[in-house]
Amino acid sequence: MAWSGVWRGDEPVRLNKFMAQSGVCSRREADGLIASGLVTVEGVVVADAGRKVESGQTVALADAAQAALDGVSVLLNKPTGYVSGQPEPGKIPAARLLSADRQVGLGAVPASDQSLPPVGRLDEDSRGLLLLSTDGVVAKAVIGPLSEIDKEYRVRVRGEVTPAIIERLRHGLELDGRALKPAGVFDNGKGRLKFILKEGRNRQIRRMCDLVGLRVVDLQRTRIGPIKLGDLEEGRWRHLTAEERQALIAASTAQSGHLDGD
Incomplete structure (x- = not known):
């Protein structure tokens, strides 16, 4: 519509x-x-x-x-081992997974030579929700300088997780000489953490954990603003709906999450 x-x-x-x-x-x-x-x-x-x-x-x-x-916008549940954007030699781009046999729902399958830039990268060793789009409005909503959209991650770590470490992860760290924005970080027990971030520095969560003596062994993005990974199976993809597009645009100017643990 x-x-x-x-x-x-x-x-x-x-x-x-x-x-x-x-x-x-x-x-x-x-x-x-x-x-x-x-x-x-x-x-x-x-x-x-x-x-x-x-x-x-x-x-x-x-x-x-x-x-x-609207252009083309797709959601992919990216496995590890794939890079989000233009690959270096020997690397496999996540867009290669956008085939008819992996599609969920309706819509045209992007051509193999079509450029679909990632809207918020997910590194090769991480998995989960990856948004690829040629829609400039969607890109601005998610990664524009004024965007208020947050992203949620489920993380497994090795090392002792203490209340003091959680507090440092939430606020007080810096990367590359710049202080990080306050983050929502929650201890779900047995080395399982939940992160809610409003910025996307290079390998941010892994580097944050390194600073407090924790080692990330698994990192999965489960949400981008109002868009959730849901039951989309790993390696599968689908088109972004018109309703989801409008929800992203609306969320970009109003805080979609409150860095809480609900």
Whole structure:
């Protein structure tokens, strides 16, 4: 279903600005869609990108506009041994797993030569939820500088886990000379930890654990904002739904988790 939104502000706003603020597209993309006659205000096609939208008015995209913007976004339950992005010689890209026999649900299978960048990398030794997408709006929502989306990980470690170590992992560590943001870290017993992070430094969790004398033996990402790995089997993939896309966009501007243990 094509996107529609209602402007709730007190003052009129430019149409292209409203579309960009809603996370639908960039202002430049909005200008192009409007010029192509693919945007309506109160059911009337608009040709002027500078048109003001009044409070309570509904803006909608034609189906053709939505299809052009959405691009391709897939969720993969990545096994260990695969790299997220463009591989170095001898490495296997996770995108190679996007075959028809591994697909769950409907939707076209991406071409073997199609570039699907990772939206939030997952290193070769880690497994779990990996989002691959050509959709710039989705990428901005998940890894943009203003994103509030958190990610959840299940981690198994070797070493003694104490309350003091948990407290240090939550706050007080730094990597590469920069302090880390506060993290949600919870001890689930028997060397099992849960991490909830709002940043994604290179191999962050493994390096955090190294700093407190713990060794990671298994790391699985189970959630990206409102998107959960669920029962998707390892090595399987599926398309991101339109509802999930909108949920990611909404979560990018509002804290989706509170770093709690629920």
